[in-house]
Amino acid sequence: MFRQHVSQLLSAYCQDELAPDEARRVAEHLLVCPRCRGKYEEIKLGVALLNELPAATAPASVWAGIEAALAQDGARQATPVRAARRRFPLFATWPRVAAVSFASLLVAALVGGWLYLRPPAAAWDVARLAGTPRIGAERIGQRGRLAVGEWLETDDKSRAQISVARIGQVEVEPQTRVRLVETRATEHRLELARGTLHARIYAPPRLFFVNTPSAVAADLGCAYTLEVDDAGRSLLHVTAGWVALERGTRESVVPAGAACATVPGTGPGTPYFEDAADSFLDALTAFDFKQGGDAALDTILAEARTRDTLTLWHLLARVDGARRVRVYERLAELSPPPVGVTRDGVLRLDEPMLQLWKGNLQDKWLHESFPTVRKAWRKLWQ
Amino acid sequence: MEPQRAMSERQSDAGLIAACQRGDREAFRLLFEAHKDRVYSVALYFFGGDDAQAADITQQVFLKLFTKIAQFRSESEFTTWLHRLTTNACVDERRKVRRLTQLDETAGPQFVAAAGGQEERYARREVAERITEAVAELKPKLRVVVLLKYFEGLSYEEMAQALGCSKGTVASRLNRGHAMLARRLGHLRSLLVQGD
Numbered sequence: 419m420f421r422q423h424v425s426q427l428l429s430a431y432c433q434d435e436l437a438p439d440e441a442r443r444v445a446e447h448l449l450v451c452p453r454c455r456g457k458y459e460e461i462k463l464g465v466a467l468l469n470e471l472p473a474a475t476a477p478a479s480v481w482a483g484i485e486a487a488l489a490q491d492g493a494r495q496a497t498p499v500r501a502a503r504r505r506f507p508l509f510a511t512w513p514r515v516a517a518v519s520f521a522s523l524l525v526a527a528l529v530g531g532w533l534y535l536r537p538p539a540a541a542w543d544v545a546r547l548a549g550t551p552r553i554g555a556e557r558i559g560q561r562g563r564l565a566v567g568e569w570l571e572t573d574d575k576s577r578a579q580i581s582v583a584r585i586g587q588v589e590v591e592p593q594t595r596v597r598l599v600e601t602r603a604t605e606h607r608l609e610l611a612r613g614t615l616h617a618r619i620y621a622p623p624r625l626f627f628v629n630t631p632s633a634v635a636a637d638l639g640c641a642y643t644l645e646v647d648d649a650g651r652s653l654l655h656v657t658a659g660w661v662a663l664e665r666g667t668r669e670s671v672v673p674a675g676a677a678c679a680t681v682p683g684t685g686p687g688t689p690y691f692e693d694a695a696d697s698f699l700d701a702l703t704a705f706d707f708k709q710g711g712d713a714a715l716d717t718i719l720a721e722a723r724t725r726d727t728l729t730l731w732h733l734l735a736r737v738d739g740a741r742r743v744r745v746y747e748r749l750a751e752l753s754p755p756p757v758g759v760t761r762d763g764v765l766r767l768d769e770p771m772l773q774l775w776k777g778n779l780q781d782k783w784l785h786e787s788f789p790t791v792r793k794a795w796r797k798l799w800q
Numbered sequence: 801m802e803p804q805r806a807m808s809e810r811q812s813d814a815g816l817i818a819a820c821q822r823g824d825r826e827a828f829r830l831l832f833e834a835h836k837d838r839v840y841s842v843a844l845y846f847f848g849g850d851d852a853q854a855a856d857i858t859q860q861v862f863l864k865l866f867t868k869i870a871q872f873r874s875e876s877e878f879t880t881w882l883h884r885l886t887t888n889a890c891v892d893e894r895r896k897v898r899r900l901t902q903l904d905e906t907a908g909p910q911f912v913a914a915a916g917g918q919e920e921r922y923a924r925r926e927v928a929e930r931i932t933e934a935v936a937e938l939k940p941k942l943r944v945v946v947l948l949k950y951f952e953g954l955s956y957e958e959m960a961q962a963l964g965c966s967k968g969t970v971a972s973r974l975n976r977g978h979a980m981l982a983r984r985l986g987h988l989r990s991l992l993v994q995g996d
């Protein structure tokens with residue numbers, strides 16, 4: 419895996435210049451390679467910086483200079499260029515109608531080009547799915563526009579669908595409050611204050627983000643459901659691809675079929691598969707958010723299945739000392755580390771080794787199952 | 801460049817070029833109007849925001865283009881020819897001057913007024929000026945691909961044709977350009993990314 423770094427392809431990847439197969443290979447590699455992800459962030463910043471440069475308008479004096487040079491036919495016009503000195507037969511007259519036709523064609527072409535190429539609008543289309551969703555204080559009809567900074571709210575009977583620039587859709591469930599924070603070529607960002615949304619995004623990783631009170635959900639090419647309750651706690655449920663939940667340096671990478679809870683002040687909990695045993699889920703909740711300590715860890719380790727190596731792998735970096743040794747040993751028992759990954763390296767959190775092991779484990783994580791998100795929600799919070 | 805845009809431009813350019821070759825002055829002006837801002841933008845940022853230099857380069861490019869337009873054969877791509885003229889003019893001028901134009905406090909791109917309050921406009925202008933300076937310090941071969949990408953909207957294939965190199969070379973140069981700008985201007989990240 420690490421012999422095939424993709425850093426040389428990252429600008430082409432950001433600028434949609436790769437063939438689909440190659441783009442997919444890059445996306446998959448970025449999921450597992452911190453080194454290339456770092457490079458990707460760097461390239462993305464370079465792209466964002468250059469997008470800040472405004473196009474300039476040539477001053478009218480440029481055409482005046484050209485016209486003068488041509489009119490002089492180069493004879494007395496020493497500047498600005500020598501090229502104008504040649505005889506230039508451009509001044510034969512043409513019927514005005516031809517010029518008007520060309521002008522019309524040009525305007526049509528420019529307008530058409532602009533319509534196709536215009537940058538992502540600073541407002542997104544919103545379609546009413548049910549009831550009477552509101553943008554700000556205004557009810558929307560069948561359609562509305564959500565501008566940067568505006569809130570979209572649904573009551574207990576209304577639902578809406580947001581078109582995310584040109585990269586996907588977000589369905590907004592009843593009793594939800596969501597704001598458009600930013601939309602630009604290199605980043606699209608919503609804030610979910612409360613309620614539920616379902617996102618389906620068709621774009622390179624880390625182009626679409628959702629802020630919640632306790633973490634940021636970063637799309638890695640996926641479909642997912644995100645819920646936030648009145649206390650600011652959130653639950654992420656991924657149905658396709660991957661999503662990263664982040665707060666500061668703490669990150670949980672969640673594959674399809676898995677979920678992850680977050681709590682204000684703590685950030686993302688440890689991700690888990692929703693078909694895990696009830697006792698496993700209870701213990702994980704206690705360990706992540708209720709100071710469950712060794713007793714909770716005992717249950718997690720005892721109840722973990724091969725697939726729950728997703729949880730154990732994340733726990734490695736979240737515990738230390740004797741607890742990390744115990745997690746390592748259970749993880750190695752369920753799925754022995756591949757060549758190149760050593761016990762000492764893992765215990766000192768050697769990042770390349772952790773990523774190598776994770777890459778090896780992913781095959782076991784990608785068999786999807788579809789338990790209801792509600793079941794997991796109840797297990798965690800009731 | 802996206803297919804629809806490229807196609808519509810090609811069609812409109814073809815008509816204008818044919819008219820220019822027949823000596824139609826109005827077509828000449830329309831062709832200039834269609835391409836002048838992109839040529840000017842490339843030259844402006846190539847020379848670190850020197851608007852006088854950019855205006856000179858734009859004049860040179862279009863005069864050369866118009867005096868040679870009778871020789872233009874429609875089987876080749878007009879925009880490729882124009883981009884080649886632009887990049888050659890920039891590089892030749894730089895060789896001639898043998899120095900990078902320095903920004904002074906009064907010179908600089910005539911930025912389009914940004915939306916938002918005065919403070920936001922000032923901040924955006926500051927950011928744009930820092931980026932302009934950093935672009936001007938890239939090596940010319942990196943600078944050219946960056947400018948052709950961002951102001952001409954060329955695909956890697958089109959840039960490769962205009963510059964006479966491979967797509968891989970274009971990709972590599974853009975990669976280096978993006979990375980160098982990011983390293984140099986990493987401190988501006990917080991001004992670009994909001995909402996974290």
